[in-house]
Amino acid sequence: MRIVVTGAGGFIGRELVRRLAAGGLAGATSEARIVAIDEALPPESLPLGIRPVIGDISDPALLDAIMAEPIDVLFHLAAVPGGASEGDFGLGWRVNALATLGLIERLSRQARPARMVFSSTIAVFGVPLPRDRVDDETLPLPTLSYGAQKLMMETLLADHARRGTIDALCLRLPGIVARPRRPGGHHSAYMSDIFHALAAGEAYTCPVSAASTSWMMSRQRCVDNLLQAAVLPAERIGTRRAFCLPALRLSMGEVVEAMAERFGPEVRERVTFAPQPALEAQYGSYPPIVTAIADGLGFSHDGDAASLLARALELTEA
Amino acid sequence: MRIVVTGAGGFIGRELVRRLAAGGLAGATSEARIVAIDEALPPESLPLGIRPVIGDISDPALLDAIMAEPIDVLFHLAAVPGGASEGDFGLGWRVNALATLGLIERLSRQARPARMVFSSTIAVFGVPLPRDRVDDETLPLPTLSYGAQKLMMETLLADHARRGTIDALCLRLPGIVARPRRPGGHHSAYMSDIFHALAAGEAYTCPVSAASTSWMMSRQRCVDNLLQAAVLPAERIGTRRAFCLPALRLSMGEVVEAMAERFGPEVRERVTFAPQPALEAQYGSYPPIVTAIADGLGFSHDGDAASLLARALELTEA
Numbered sequence: 001m002r003i004v005v006t007g008a009g010g011f012i013g014r015e016l017v018r019r020l021a022a023g024g025l026a027g028a029t030s031e032a033r034i035v036a037i038d039e040a041l042p043p044e045s046l047p048l049g050i051r052p053v054i055g056d057i058s059d060p061a062l063l064d065a066i067m068a069e070p071i072d073v074l075f076h077l078a079a080v081p082g083g084a085s086e087g088d089f090g091l092g093w094r095v096n097a098l099a100t101l102g103l104i105e106r107l108s109r110q111a112r113p114a115r116m117v118f119s120s121t122i123a124v125f126g127v128p129l130p131r132d133r134v135d136d137e138t139l140p141l142p143t144l145s146y147g148a149q150k151l152m153m154e155t156l157l158a159d160h161a162r163r164g165t166i167d168a169l170c171l172r173l174p175g176i177v178a179r180p181r182r183p184g185g186h187h188s189a190y191m192s193d194i195f196h197a198l199a200a201g202e203a204y205t206c207p208v209s210a211a212s213t214s215w216m217m218s219r220q221r222c223v224d225n226l227l228q229a230a231v232l233p234a235e236r237i238g239t240r241r242a243f244c245l246p247a248l249r250l251s252m253g254e255v256v257e258a259m260a261e262r263f264g265p266e267v268r269e270r271v272t273f274a275p276q277p278a279l280e281a282q283y284g285s286y287p288p289i290v291t292a293i294a295d296g297l298g299f300s301h302d303g304d305a306a307s308l309l310a311r312a313l314e315l316t317e318a
Numbered sequence: 319m320r321i322v323v324t325g326a327g328g329f330i331g332r333e334l335v336r337r338l339a340a341g342g343l344a345g346a347t348s349e350a351r352i353v354a355i356d357e358a359l360p361p362e363s364l365p366l367g368i369r370p371v372i373g374d375i376s377d378p379a380l381l382d383a384i385m386a387e388p389i390d391v392l393f394h395l396a397a398v399p400g401g402a403s404e405g406d407f408g409l410g411w412r413v414n415a416l417a418t419l420g421l422i423e424r425l426s427r428q429a430r431p432a433r434m435v436f437s438s439t440i441a442v443f444g445v446p447l448p449r450d451r452v453d454d455e456t457l458p459l460p461t462l463s464y465g466a467q468k469l470m471m472e473t474l475l476a477d478h479a480r481r482g483t484i485d486a487l488c489l490r491l492p493g494i495v496a497r498p499r500r501p502g503g504h505h506s507a508y509m510s511d512i513f514h515a516l517a518a519g520e521a522y523t524c525p526v527s528a529a530s531t532s533w534m535m536s537r538q539r540c541v542d543n544l545l546q547a548a549v550l551p552a553e554r555i556g557t558r559r560a561f562c563l564p565a566l567r568l569s570m571g572e573v574v575e576a577m578a579e580r581f582g583p584e585v586r587e588r589v590t591f592a593p594q595p596a597l598e599a600q601y602g603s604y605p606p607i608v609t610a611i612a613d614g615l616g617f618s619h620d621g622d623a624a625s626l627l628a629r630a631l632e633l634t635e636a
Contacts, residue, residue: 089481137457141476141558148477152470158459159466163407240459 001025001032003230004066006057006103007077009038011179012119014045015223016075021047024227025073037066038078058099067106071114073230076103082123082146083187089145096149104156108165116168117229120154120242122215123147124172127282135290136243144282154242161241169229169237171299174215174247175283176222178312188283191216194252195312198259198267206252209275212284215247218311221302228298236297243293246301248308249286258305319343319350320387321548324375324421325395327356329497330437332363333541334393339365342545343391355384356396376417385424389432391548394421400441400464401505407463414467422474426483434486435547438472438560440533441465442490445600453608454561462600472560479559487547487555489617492533492565493601494540496630506601509534512570513630516577516585524570527593530602533565536629539620546616554615561611564619566626567604576623 003020007013017036025032036046037053046052055062057078078095085092107114125134126143142148157168175188178195190207191214197204217225225245250258252273260267275284291299302308310316321338325331335354343350354364355371364370373380375396396413403410425432443452444461460466475486493506496513508525509532515522535543543563568576570591578585593602609617620626628634 089483139455139457142473143480143557145477145481148473152473155460155466155470155473159463162461163463165407239461 001072002035002069003032003073003075004035004037004071005075005077006037007079007119008036008052009041009045010077012176012219012222012226013038013075013077015219016077016226017045017050018047019223019227021050024223026227026231035066037062056099057103058094060102063099063102063106067110070110070112071107074103074107074114074116075119075226075230076100076116077119079119079150080146081187082121082144085146085149086144086187092145092149096146097152100153101156104153104160104166108160113165113167115230115234116157116166117226118153118157118168118170119226120150120170120172121147122172122174122244122247124151124154127285129285129287131287133288133290134244134286136240136293158239158241162239167234168241169232170242171225171229171294172242172244173222174217174245174289176219177216177308178219187279188214190279191283192312194255194271195259195309198256198270199263199313201263201270203270203272205272205274207274207276208252208280208284210253210256210273211251212275212280213249213251213286214283215249215286215289216302216308216312217245217247218302218308220311220314220316221300221308225299232297238293240293244289244291245294245299246291247289248301248303248305249288250305250308252284254305255309258309261306262309319390320353321350321391321393322353322355322384322389323393323395324355325397325437326354326370327359327363328395330494330537330540330544331356331393331395333537334395334544335363335368336365337541337545339368342541344545344549353384355380374417375421376412378420381417381420381424385428388428388430389425392421392425392432392434393437393544393548394418394434395437397437397468398464399505400439400462403464403467404462404505410463410467414464415470418471419474422471422478422484426478431483431485433548433552434475434484435544436471436475436486436488437544438468438488438490439465440490440492440562440565442469442472445603447603447605449605451606451608452562452604454558454611476557476559480557485552486559487550488560489543489547489612490560490562491540492535492563492607494537495534495626496537505597506532508597509601510630512573512589513577513627516574516588517581517631519588521588521590523590523592525592525594526570526598526602528571528574528591529569530593530598531567531569531604532601533567533604533607534620534626534630535563535565536620536626538629538632538634539618539626543617550615556611558611562607562609563612563617564609565607566619566621566623567606568623568626570602572623573627576627579624580627
């Protein structure tokens with residue numbers, strides 16, 4: 001079994017590769033050969049037995065080399081995230097669209113269709129979001145180029161799945177927390193920063209209001225779901241190949257409460273709310289989310305705020 | 319004013335070019351220079367004053383040449399239709415996706431954003447369609463590669479419109495009648511053939527049932543709508559840049575009745591219905607269509623079956 005991971009050096013990719021190396025792909029019948037691809041792969045992030053490939057997936061020669069042998073499962077995580085691709089359209093287009101098209105085109109020529117797990121995004125829905133709820137029938141109207149590019153790839157992958165050329169699943173990921181505190185092109189960094197700052201005993205100025213609501217998932221639970229997508233039997237999957245993952249809908253106030261329960265009441269006093277209207281509009285007004293398709297396929301969120309927090313800060317083992 | 323038409327030799331393109339040459343673009347303040355592009359452009363289809371460009375729009379050199387001067391309005395009609403692109407994925411992808419991406423990429427670099435009128439399709443909705451109705455909030459789930467490719471381009475063009483790089487409008491065309499009776503890759507040829515056969519006094523075996531319903535528009539009314547899209551002031555258009563045109567929903571029985579009223583009752587006896595399940599499923603079960611966005615922008619359908627018929631057979635002047 002040959003498994004390829006793009007974006008393997010990223011926040012989600014590193015954890016996915018670690019879990020794959022630890023035999024995390026339930027039901028894999030033959031020994032897994034795992035290829036990890038990224039522009040940079042720090043050696044300490046590569047467990048034993050992983051084949052690293054350093055390079056840019058928008059390089060056709062790199063794609064040809066990866067595809068020289070058939071792939072059983074491709075996790076395509078590499079992306080230029082929302083903030084960066086909004087600021088530099090050409091960069092986002094090159095990776096999120098053109099490189100992905102190159103991957104898809106090559107993969108579709110394989111004699112035996114690969115399972116492709118594509119990390120899509122809730123950014124396929126633009127803002128303002130519907131007030132009452134988002135569900136599997138909600139019309140995606142992206143208001144970020146990142147969301148538009150991901151939506152285009154979803155549409156193409158659903159067509160390849162229908163034609164039988166790629167057995168693709170596109171998972172629309174919610175905000176994955178808690179990302180490391182460094183610049184990564186993520187507009188929504190505050191969703192992660194608040195966890196790290198408060199856990200470290202620091203003061204934190206939250207750029208959205210206490211009432212602002214977001215859809216969240218821990219990295220550990222995200223990787224659980226990616227692995228689930230890789231092993232789902234094709235006959236269980238319907239014609240819908242792109243859908244939202246279940247997510248916990250939490251207000252920033254609820255996040256602070258969960259932190260206070262874990263780390264003590266003084267946490268509450270260390271938080272100031274200074275809402276920025278643009279951030280609040282883009283990321284802070286998420287209505288309830290209903291994920292019937294994903295629920296039926298066995299995908300899941302973190303359960304409750306306390307569990308999300310424990311996993312987000314990796315206080316528990318995956 | 320420089321106007322470019324791709325697919326100018328096609329059924330809709332020929333009529334659009336004729337109308338443009340006759341000064342059909344209301345409100346054009348300067349003299350129009352019109353460039354007509356297609357793989358073949360019969361001289362008789364080119365009115366005086368039109369600059370013909372014979373070539374393949376998937377050729378980058380051709381695109382560069384077209385874009386050497388700024389464009390004010392681009393009508394992008396060139397496409398490989400549903401049947402042909404379903405049978406030959408590579409051909410459809412090359413024209414409907416790659417050539418269109420090449421056009422969009424070049425157009426987006428223009429200093430002054432062009433108005434781009436893109437002929438999209440109701441095939442962005444797959445089958446089965448919702449039973450009760452299709453409206454501006456209906457989720458597009460294509461079940462033909464043609465529809466998937468058009469939907470991808472809609473998504474990209476909406477993003478360029480949002481960013482202000484291309485002032486794009488994507489019109490989802492219903493079945494345009496009556497196309498000439500010749501092979502053209504159109505699955506839905508029966509929608510046109512029935513008009514021609516019955517008008518010519520011939521017998522006709524209809525491959526869908528009398529009760530089967532479709533959304534139809536005459537070529538003349540389609541061109542009215544394309545011209546309307548070209549001159550709509552940008553400030554009247556909202557954020558929704560892709561929507562269905564209004565269409566008459568007619569059963570094949572109603573089409574036959576309209577023909578009988580025009581050409582005499584013997585028309586009814588010349589029709590036999592021999593439904594083919596696959597055609598009936600793909601094209602024969604269209605629910606009511608509600609087109610609030612298009613209605614609000616002044617787009618319109620043919621009014622009634624008798625008017626549709628008269629225009630479809632070009633018994634009236636545009």
